[in-house]
Amino acid sequence: MINKNSPIPIYHQLEEYIKQQIENNDLKPGDVLPSEREFAETYNISRMTVRQAITNLVNDQLLYRIKGKGTFVMGPKFEQKLHGLTSFTEEMRARGMQTSSKLLHFEIVPANNELASQLNIPEYAPVYEIKRIRLAEDIPMALERTYIPANLVMGITEDIVQHSLYQYIENNLQLKITDGFQVIEAAIATEEEVTHLQIEKNAPILLMQRTTNLENKHTLEVVKSSYRADRYKFMIDLVRH
The missing domain is CATH 1.10.10.10 (Winged helix-like DNA-binding domain superfamily/Winged helix DNA-binding domain)
Known part of the structure; x- marks a missing residue:
């Protein structure tokens, strides 16, 4: 050889x-x-x-x-089309993949000025602050930070956030999630992202920030995610008008 x-x-x-x-x-x-x-x-x-x-x-x-x-x-990159609003769990399950989450942080904190503005709530209002590693087939795919108004969504526990939050919100609380806005940009992994995503120092990542809304026009969440660029790619269909 x-x-x-x-x-x-x-x-x-x-x-x-x-x-x-x-x-x-x-x-x-x-x-x-x-x-x-x-x-x-x-x-x-x-x-x-x-x-x-x-x-x-x-x-x-x-x-x-x-x-x-x-x-x-390396296996093939996970391809996600940007045409609908789905959770990480829903997206992976649609591919027949086993998903899991590793909870790093969970507490209720007062919203600072920036977060209050993004969630359309008063400053210092209580907010769930949730940090999780999202895994597919036991491979860390994303480091996710989620912020949800505690006065809007009651009863979230550490056990619930180990699974699908969207499923709990829609099935248990009967709240309808309707739409969202997402921004994606490239970045270099921080020391925290290198550790939790098990990637090389200075590896490229995809940073995503999403704001999700309910049918009643209340803002449900702000999610800030760091995805492994070596395992994930996004696609979108474009139509010329």
Whole structure:
């Protein structure tokens, strides 16, 4: 597999070998690769050479790293069409995927001036502040911060936010969610996002902020999410008028 007499750099030969394994389905999405040490010992090459090959494939989004666990084969990016208002849980379940949440923070706090303006409530009014890691098939996909007026939506508990908030709001409280406005922009991951999303330092992410409304025109929530850019992409159909 490695020809040290070839004019082709050894790291590039290793890259092509791993690519071929992925294309032949010998390595499947989610499979873990051998360690740098194992590659180096198997093919009698330096770990620096192995690291360069692996890093290039990570940059090409064929592989991804999880700190403390290893390097894995990347599956296809999750594609979400921007044509309707759905929750993360609803979107993943529509794909037949198992979802879960890891609750990082949950408390009622007074709304500051900016948040009060966004939620159309008085300053210092009580607001649920919820921070969760959203996972699909146990892979961290997004770090999500949600703010909901506590006087509008009663009875939210830590147990409820482990599941679908939209389902609780619509089915249990009989409140109808109707529309929202969402902004998406690119950014570089912060230290917090690197830790919780298990991505590389300075990795690109997709920042999204959404404001959601109820049928009675009350603002239901402001959601600020950081999505892994290596696992997610958004699509929209455009019509020329």
